[in-house]
């Protein structure tokens with residue numbers, strides 16, 4: 010409609026008009042704040058979540074890790090909670106284990122690529138690691154083969170051999186894409 | 195109009211220049227102007243706010259609904275679980291869900307007020323007929339969203355209410371059954387019921403609503419506001435005068451909604467209690483379970499009138515439901531759609547107003563009746579009906595017997611019949627209230643289980659509930675054991691009445707030292723809590739307790755205490771000093787004491803005379819006797835009436851599965867998950 014049809018303007022009208030406008034915006038804004046605020050509060054909830062403290066998990070027996078320096082892949086099994094669902098003893102990731110000839114020390118590497126998180130595999134000839142996503146290559150002890158999109162070597166995981174020969178790995182996830190190896194909370 | 199021409203563009207601030215740029219390219223200033231500077235004939239009024247509050251309520255639902263969507267998962271194994279997670283785990287989830295839940299109810303109230311205002315003011319008259327019809331369609335869509343939303347948490351409440359609603363849809367002539375199957379997503383309720391209801395709730399219905407709303411508002415603008423006559427004052431502008439009133443009303447609506455959510459919590463805080471925010475806001479029942487009766491099933495309060503209305507046609511069978519659920523509401527909607535036409539005449543308008551008031555009064559009355567019926571027992575003192583109750587118990591409700599008992603006195607018979615009807619109403623109401631209490635208990639228990647550190651198994655929360663001794667134990671007991679056995683704390687005030695009705699031992703605390711103490715008490719062993727009402731009332735055990743055991747020289751009180759300690763340690767439910775237990779075990783095993791009849795561990799007593807006391811009251815022992823009391827380990831041939839629940843009658847399945855028997859044993863032993871890992875009992 011047209012401003013010409015507006016009612017006659019009294020002298021104090023502009024100030025009253027300003028007050029009314031401010032009040033209207035204030036009330037409307039306040040009323041909308043409740044659903045919006047509740048929504049934003051709830052949607053930020055994932056920021057409070059952590060995947061729990063890293064812990065040693067039995068992965069295999071020492072005998073199953075070939076003593077020829079060539080890595081072999083093993084699943085890491087752990088209890089896992091996904092929001093409301095609890096999974097008992099589920100595969101949660103994979104590690105490569107290797108040991109040098111004659112050695113009882115096991116080296117563990119996470120199979121997660123430090124570049125952007127793809128699953129690192131063995132190359133076709135079995136001579137080194139290769140990531141299928143952007144071709145990062147790594148030596149068997151995890152070192153970078155240049156040129157490499159990956160900013161750092163494969164992530165080593167703490168590993169120990171318990172009495173009785175169970176190989177236990179401290180399972181952790183790390184931020185990808187950065188040069189530093191930083192564990193996710 | 196507002197482009198400032200006085201200052202050269204180079205002297206304007208950057209914000210102003212951006213605004214100018216945008217206005218130049220989009221012309222937004224005139225659009226905003228058009229939207230805000232609508233003339234309100236006769237000045238701004240409170241009575242015009244209802245439409246705006248409805249738009250605001252809808253916007254609130256869209257905002258909270260979208261955020262809920264970000265965490266909701268529509269499937270039979272995840273709907274309840276995800277809603278529970280929103281409610282109990284997510285920061286602020288309770289508030290988000292609470293607002294969506296309560297605003298949905300507020301929206302229904304606002305719809306009624308908006309409709310009332312439009313009809314009273316005759317705002318449906320030419321040229322606004324089409325807009326009135328659009329409004330009615332909008333109302334139906336909102337009701338549809340309320341109905342579909344109610345199912346989404348997939349709890350007992352929503353599940354059973356929706357089953358009723360969809361079954362009623364099946365009554366529509368010709369297409370009914372197909373319609374029902376389409377809405378339900380198949381012949382049974384499950385994943386696709388949820389995905390379809392969710393798509394309706396958050397997709398089809400709101401999209402349609404928005405389209406209609408846009409047209410509704412455009413037409414509203416085209417026609418201008420229908421002013422209430424006579425005008426209250428000079429014309430005013432929509433902005434800011436009416437907008438201010440609208441905004442205040444919106445704030446008030448939101449304040450009421452937040453009040454409904456928060457006041458109970460604030461009360462708790464004021465009383466010095468701690469608030470569990472997971473229980474603030476919208477309720478969440480136990481997970482939907484098609485195998486579990488739910489006597490507390492009611493639609494949400496704003497549909498209660500329909501529920502009650504259907505009762506009017508009780509006894510008419512399917513025809514009654516068809517008339518009540520489809521024909522009458524259809525006729526009412528038809529009358530409402532005809533209002534703009536009927537309202538062309540002054541008398542017609544009066545009819546419309548009267549009809550609307552009558553409708554709302556009818557809805558209010560039916561709602562009141564429904565609540566009155568359900569909560570009747572809260573305001574009728576059952577004690578005042580004691581005479582009717584006694585007469586009913588004596589006559590079994592038989593009319594002729596009642597007449598005879600009252601000496602054939604017509605007036606007294608009529609008065610008594612009235613009292614008997616009142617009694618029945620009280621009983622029905624008590625049953626409903628008990629069902630509501632039980633529903634709360636089940637809901638709280640399901641939630642407690644869902645919050646265990648192991649969380650919910652992939653099969654869903656129903657699995658947890660179905661395997662929970664605390665939930666299933668009482669149900670299984672009531673169904674299979676309760677017709678003979680009592681399960682009542684002897685110290686409770688109604689223990690005596692309950693025990694008097696039982697015909698087998700009271701199993702409350704079975705396996706504990708307290709239970710054993712009562713068994714070895716000569717005043718109790720032949721009483722109703724033990725063998726009193728069984729074939730063993732004059733058996734050897736009663737004879738032993740009342741005879742041998744009373745010989746204070748042969749059996750010192752210390753001996754008896756040692757036996758009790760030993761037995762409670764067999765079940766694992768009692769703790770006592772090891773030397774006392776060892777002494778007790780010797781006594782139990784001795785062939786001059788219990789061992790003369792009972793086998794105990796390796797005492798070599800033949801089975802067949804009395805039950806084997808080895809592991810008495812343990813889970814294994816209890817499961818064994820429930821499965822087969824006629825086994826020689828237990829009562830053998832002298833078993834008195836107790837069925838063998840774990841034994842299949844030829845070819846059939848046993849009455850109880852081994853899991854169910856295990857749950858009964860666990861429940862009797864007081865063994866189930868407790869928050870914080872509390873000990874037994």
Ligand code: HEM
Nearest residue numbers: 255256259260262263266295298339340343346347396400
């Ligand atoms: C675009 C708009 C909407 C979206 C995206 C939406 C989304 C949702 C979602 C995801 C739920 C499940 C979460 C839960 O049950 O707590 C839900 C529940 C519900 N919705 Fe909506 N909704 C919308 C609009 C509405 C409207 C307009 C109404 C009512 C008139 C409504 C009434 C309900 C009700 C009654 C529930 C059940 C709440 C409860 O008690 O748990 N919704 N909605």
Ligand code: FES
Nearest residue numbers: 122124125140143
């Ligand atoms: S993710 Fe492995 S190379 Fe990019």
